[in-house]
Amino acid sequence: MRAVTNITTVLHNAIDAAVPSGHSRKPKAPWWNHSLTLAKQSVKRADRQARLNSSTANREDSQKKHQHWTAMIRAAKTAYRIKQLQSTDSKNIWKTIRHHNTHHCPIPPVEGQTDFKAKCASLRNALFPAVNNLPRQPLPPNILTSKLDMYQQTYPVTIREVSLAITHLKYGTSVGPDGIS
Numbered sequence: 001m002r003a004v005t006n007i008t009t010v011l012h013n014a015i016d017a018a019v020p021s022g023h024s025r026k027p028k029a030p031w032w033n034h035s036l037t038l039a040k041q042s043v044k045r046a047d048r049q050a051r052l053n054s055s056t057a058n059r060e061d062s063q064k065k066h067q068h069w070t071a072m073i074r075a076a077k078t079a080y081r082i083k084q085l086q087s088t089d090s091k092n093i094w095k096t097i098r099h100h101n102t103h104h105c106p107i108p109p110v111e112g113q114t115d116f117k118a119k120c121a122s123l124r125n126a127l128f129p130a131v132n133n134l135p136r137q138p139l140p141p142n143i144l145t146s147k148l149d150m151y152q153q154t155y156p157v158t159i160r161e162v163s164l165a166i167t168h169l170k171y172g173t174s175v176g177p178d179g180i181s
Helices: 002-018 034-052 056-086 093-099 116-127 159-167
Strands: none
Touching: 034 056
């Protein structure tokens, strides 16, 4: 009986040493900061006050604090994504681009570049780095030109062929360069 008690005690001591006490907290988002924590506490206090003492002033104060807190979150997320875009590397660029909604606002400066072509070049270099630090070969100038003269082998496209091709399109496919799926 004493041996079982000793083994149980040793096991409990090992568990206490290895497992942290208390409840585990959910990891915070990388954009979260201390001012957001303070603002959230302020929102909770205002909500509690509005619930306990339902007056117009308390409800308006609660709404104002909610709006301020939402704006703070939006600004913190935007600042975090801008910081990520400015430190473009191949590990986080896809995630950043996916989260950054480019339809509503333009992509911020990338590595200090503000014009579209320079931003594209920066992103391209981050997504497809040069192998062994050797510069990439430029594309040949005649890459899109054909060496064969196929003029004699082509025929005009008829309206019937176009309508037949349209009726056989699959819906739900990805959008092409013309914006039509």
